[in-house]
Amino acid sequence: MTASAREFKQQADRLTRDLRHRGLIQTAMGKYEVVRDQTKAAFQDWGAARQRAAEIKWEAINHLDRYLVELVKNLEARGTKVHWASTGQQARDIILGILREKKARSVIKSKAMTSEEIHLNDALEQAGFGVVESDLGEFIVQLRKEPPCHIVFPAMHLTRGEISDLFEKELGSAPTQSPEELTMIARRVLREKYITADVGFTGANFAIAETGMISITENEGNARLTAALPKVMVTLLGIEKVLPRFEDLALFLPMLATMGTGQPLTCYNSFYGGPRQPGEPDGPEEYHVVLLDNRRTELLADAEKRDALHCIRCGACLNVCPIFRNVGGHTYGTTYSGPIGSVITPHLRGVQDWKHLSYASSLCGACTETCPVKIDLHHHLLQNRRDASKQQPSFFEQMAFRTFAFVVKRPAIYRLVKQVGRVLQRLHPLIKGTRLDPAYAWTRTRELPPIAPQTFKEYWRARQ
Numbered sequence: 001m002t003a004s005a006r007e008f009k010q011q012a013d014r015l016t017r018d019l020r021h022r023g024l025i026q027t028a029m030g031k032y033e034v035v036r037d038q039t040k041a042a043f044q045d046w047g048a049a050r051q052r053a054a055e056i057k058w059e060a061i062n063h064l065d066r067y068l069v070e071l072v073k074n075l076e077a078r079g080t081k082v083h084w085a086s087t088g089q090q091a092r093d094i095i096l097g098i099l100r101e102k103k104a105r106s107v108i109k110s111k112a113m114t115s116e117e118i119h120l121n122d123a124l125e126q127a128g129f130g131v132v133e134s135d136l137g138e139f140i141v142q143l144r145k146e147p148p149c150h151i152v153f154p155a156m157h158l159t160r161g162e163i164s165d166l167f168e169k170e171l172g173s174a175p176t177q178s179p180e181e182l183t184m185i186a187r188r189v190l191r192e193k194y195i196t197a198d199v200g201f202t203g204a205n206f207a208i209a210e211t212g213m214i215s216i217t218e219n220e221g222n223a224r225l226t227a228a229l230p231k232v233m234v235t236l237l238g239i240e241k242v243l244p245r246f247e248d249l250a251l252f253l254p255m256l257a258t259m260g261t262g263q264p265l266t267c268y269n270s271f272y273g274g275p276r277q278p279g280e281p282d283g284p285e286e287y288h289v290v291l292l293d294n295r296r297t298e299l300l301a302d303a304e305k306r307d308a309l310h311c312i313r314c315g316a317c318l319n320v321c322p323i324f325r326n327v328g329g330h331t332y333g334t335t336y337s338g339p340i341g342s343v344i345t346p347h348l349r350g351v352q353d354w355k356h357l358s359y360a361s362s363l364c365g366a367c368t369e370t371c372p373v374k375i376d377l378h379h380h381l382l383q384n385r386r387d388a389s390k391q392q393p394s395f396f397e398q399m400a401f402r403t404f405a406f407v408v409k410r411p412a413i414y415r416l417v418k419q420v421g422r423v424l425q426r427l428h429p430l431i432k433g434t435r436l437d438p439a440y441a442w443t444r445t446r447e448l449p450p451i452a453p454q455t456f457k458e459y460w461r462a463r464q
């Protein structure tokens with residue numbers, strides 16, 4: 001078992017027993033489900049909307065070569081400097097290079113999962129730059145020195161009391177249980193940072209090839225301030241964020257808001273097409289866009305699982321996943337958690353090290369059913385399992401299946417094994433759940449299904 005698999009198991013074991021942690025997730029998800037369903041009902045035909053979204057993403061991903069070139073051409077036409085990063089290391093080097101060239105000292109950031117993916121904050125801090133997250137949830141987890149727990153709700157695992165304690169300790173504020181007051185405390189700290197930051201850093205929700213624009217959707221207005229106040233703006237995005245046309249946003253913006261937070265539309269929707277143009281009153285003097293591959297093209301080359309690149313990071317599959325709802329986001333040990341994280345992480349970070357995530361699924365299919373862009377998530381988990389065992393077959397698994405095949409191909413042996421099994425089954429309670437139990441991994445937490453007292457054949461024979 002790899003270190004990451006062992007850690008996952010230990011964390012999952014601990015957190016499934018932690019009723020407080022589970023309660024926090026269930027409460028947050030319960031509220032989310034109510035508003036999501038209300039907003040979804042406002043769509044005239046949700047099924048048709050999903051189908052259209054899946055088709056648009058299919059078109060974008062299957063013609064990524066063309067749309068990326070179009071995007072870059074249109075971005076550069078308005079003076080944006082576009083950079084290509086094949087790996088996380090390259091992306092970090094590019095961003096550090098920009099900061100050094102601009103003699104920057106501090107960076108204000110708005111929420112960007114791609115920056116988590118390349119561990120940008122650590123790289124910036126190690127290089128001596130000050131970096132502050134401006135999204136409230138991200139600000140909280142940054143103060144706690146931990147990664148986000150969820151791709152949309154980074155601090156969903158914390159109570160108001162815990163946040164108040166954190167602010168008291170780190171910011172010297174007075175204790176409070178009021179969400180408004182907690183927000184105001186963060187706001188006071190952050191306002192100062194916007195004004196003094198040299199560089200504003202953002203992620204992107206979509207990139208429009210037709211117009212060369214980066215679309216950012218948010219609820220706090222922090223991304224707007226991040227983009228508007230510092231002199232230099234840097235946006236990091238995965239190459240899969242491209243949409244062909246501006247009009248596609250008429251579907252994707254409400255869809256992302258509906259499935260992400262249950263809102264008809266998020267509060268602020270901004271588009272960035274370049275640095276401040278002559279006659280414009282605000283905006284950065286310099287705008288850099290970093291396009292990140294980081295093994296996405298390897299996933300693109302895999303025709304079977306390519307549709308995982310359709311993901312718009314709404315988080316809806318996490319919210320319905322029975323595994324995520326019990327173990328939470330940190331247990332996964334990855335940037336992207338839940339079903340989509342389990343599908344793409346083995347591709348982004350190595351199949352053998354992360355294959356265990358494909359087994360962290362009940363295969364109930366709730367993720368596939370909810371995904372607004374119709375990614376076949378639970379089948380991809382099965383395909384990941386298949387690919388991992390093909391790449392590095394497990395000796396025990398092979399032996400188990402060979403033995404099974406040997407037995408079921410020989411009716412006389414099969415009958416014998418069945419009868420012996422029925423006898424041994426009666427003795428099983430003596431060792432059940434102990435280390436002497438050959439089925440310990442299963443019976444430690446579950447019941448072993450009993451062998452039926454009569455097979456169908458025996459029943460049929462008796463009936464005659």
Ligand code: SF4
Binds near residue numbers: 314317340370374
């Ligand atoms: S896989 Fe689908 S449901 Fe999950 S985050 Fe991506 S778009 Fe949302």
